[in-house]
Amino acid sequence: xxxxxxxxxxxxxxxxxxxxxxxxxxxxxxxxxxxxxxxxxxxxxxxxxxxxxxxxxxxxxxxxxxxxxxxxxxxxxxxxxxxxxxxxxxxxxxxxxxxxxxxxxxxxxxxxxxxxxxxxxxxxxxxxxxxxxxxxxxxxxxxxxxxxxxxxxxxxxxxxxxxxxxxxxxxxxxxxxxxxxxxxxx
Amino acid sequence: xxxxxxxxxxxxxxxxxxxxxxxxxxxxxxxxxxxxxxxxxxxxxxxxxxxxxxxxxxxxxxxxxxxxxxxxxxxxxxxxxxxxxxxxxxxxxxxxxxxxxxxxxxxxx
Numbered sequence: 001x002x003x004x005x006x007x008x009x010x011x012x013x014x015x016x017x018x019x020x021x022x023x024x025x026x027x028x029x030x031x032x033x034x035x036x037x038x039x040x041x042x043x044x045x046x047x048x049x050x051x052x053x054x055x056x057x058x059x060x061x062x063x064x065x066x067x068x069x070x071x072x073x074x075x076x077x078x079x080x081x082x083x084x085x086x087x088x089x090x091x092x093x094x095x096x097x098x099x100x101x102x103x104x105x106x107x108x109x110x111x112x113x114x115x116x117x118x119x120x121x122x123x124x125x126x127x128x129x130x131x132x133x134x135x136x137x138x139x140x141x142x143x144x145x146x147x148x149x150x151x152x153x154x155x156x157x158x159x160x161x162x163x164x165x166x167x168x169x170x171x172x173x174x175x176x177x178x179x180x181x182x183x184x185x186x
Numbered sequence: 187x188x189x190x191x192x193x194x195x196x197x198x199x200x201x202x203x204x205x206x207x208x209x210x211x212x213x214x215x216x217x218x219x220x221x222x223x224x225x226x227x228x229x230x231x232x233x234x235x236x237x238x239x240x241x242x243x244x245x246x247x248x249x250x251x252x253x254x255x256x257x258x259x260x261x262x263x264x265x266x267x268x269x270x271x272x273x274x275x276x277x278x279x280x281x282x283x284x285x286x287x288x289x290x291x292x293x294x295x
Binding site: 058081134170 | 207222227228237238240248267272
C-alpha cells in the first residue's frame with residue numbers, strides 16, 4: 001500500500017462522445033466512450049443482447065496521476081459525475097448527505113452499467129482519487145466534495161441529482177409556477 | 187481582484203447574493219465537461235450556459251463567480267442551486283468576446 005500523500009492531476013484528457021445503447025430484447029442499458037469522429041450508431045448482436053443506439057453527447061474522459069509518486073488511476077470505468085440532491089434516508093447516498101450537512105457536496109461517479117448486473121462499478125481506487133483530486137483543487141474553503149460510486153445509490157435510475165453532461169442543456173424544463181400577482185392575466 | 191471591483195468596473199448586474207471574494211482568474215466555456223477539466227478554483231466563469239448542470243460543474247471545481255453574457259438569465263431553480271453552493275451569479279449585456287476584453291483590460295488573466 002502506498003504511503004504517498006498523493007497530489008493528483010488530470011491526465012489523458014480526451015474529448016469524444018458518450019454513446020448510449022439499449023437492448024430491445026431484455027431492456028438492458030449500456031454506454032461507452034467513443035473517440036471516433038463519427039459516432040457509431042449501428043445495431044449489432046452481442047451474446048444474448050441486441051444493442052441499438054439510443055443517443056449520445058459530447059463528453060470528456062480523463063485519468064488521474066499523482067505528481068509525487070507517478071501512480072496512475074485509470075478512470076475508464078467512469079462515464080460521468082452527478083451532483084446528488086438525494087436526501088432519502090432509505091438510500092445510502094441520501095443518508096450520507098443528511099449526515100454530512102449542507103457544506104458537503106456529494107458527487108456520484110456513474111459507471112456504464114446502471115443495473116450493476118455484472119457486479120462492477122467505478123473502482124474504489126478511482127472514487128478515492130476523485131475525492132482527493134477535487135478537494136485538492138478547492139481554494140475557497142466554502143465546501144467539501146465527497147465522491148461515491150453509483151452502486152451506493154438505492155436505485156440509480158430514480159436517484160435525484162444533476163448530471164454534469166453536455167446534453168439537454170438548451171431544452172426547456174418545467175419550473176415551479178410562481179404565485180400570481182394581482183392584476184396578472186389568468 | 188475582488189468581485190466588487192469587477193462588478194463596479196464592468197457594470198455587472200447581480201442575480202443573487204454574494205460575498206466579496208478574491209477572483210483567481212478567468213475561464214470561458216459553454217460546455218460543462220470542459221469546465222470540470224479546465225476551470226480553476228475561485229475563478230470567474232464567463233458563459234452563455236444557464237442550465238442547472240452548469241452550477242453542478244462550477245460547484246465541483248469551486249468557481250467563485252459566474253457571469254452570463256448577452257444578458258442571459260437562469261431560471262429561479264438554477265439561482266436557488268447557486269445560492270446553496272455559494273456561487274455568485276451576474277449578468278452582462280455584453281457579448282462573450284466584448285466582456286472578455288473588459289476583463290483583460292482590468293488585468294485579469
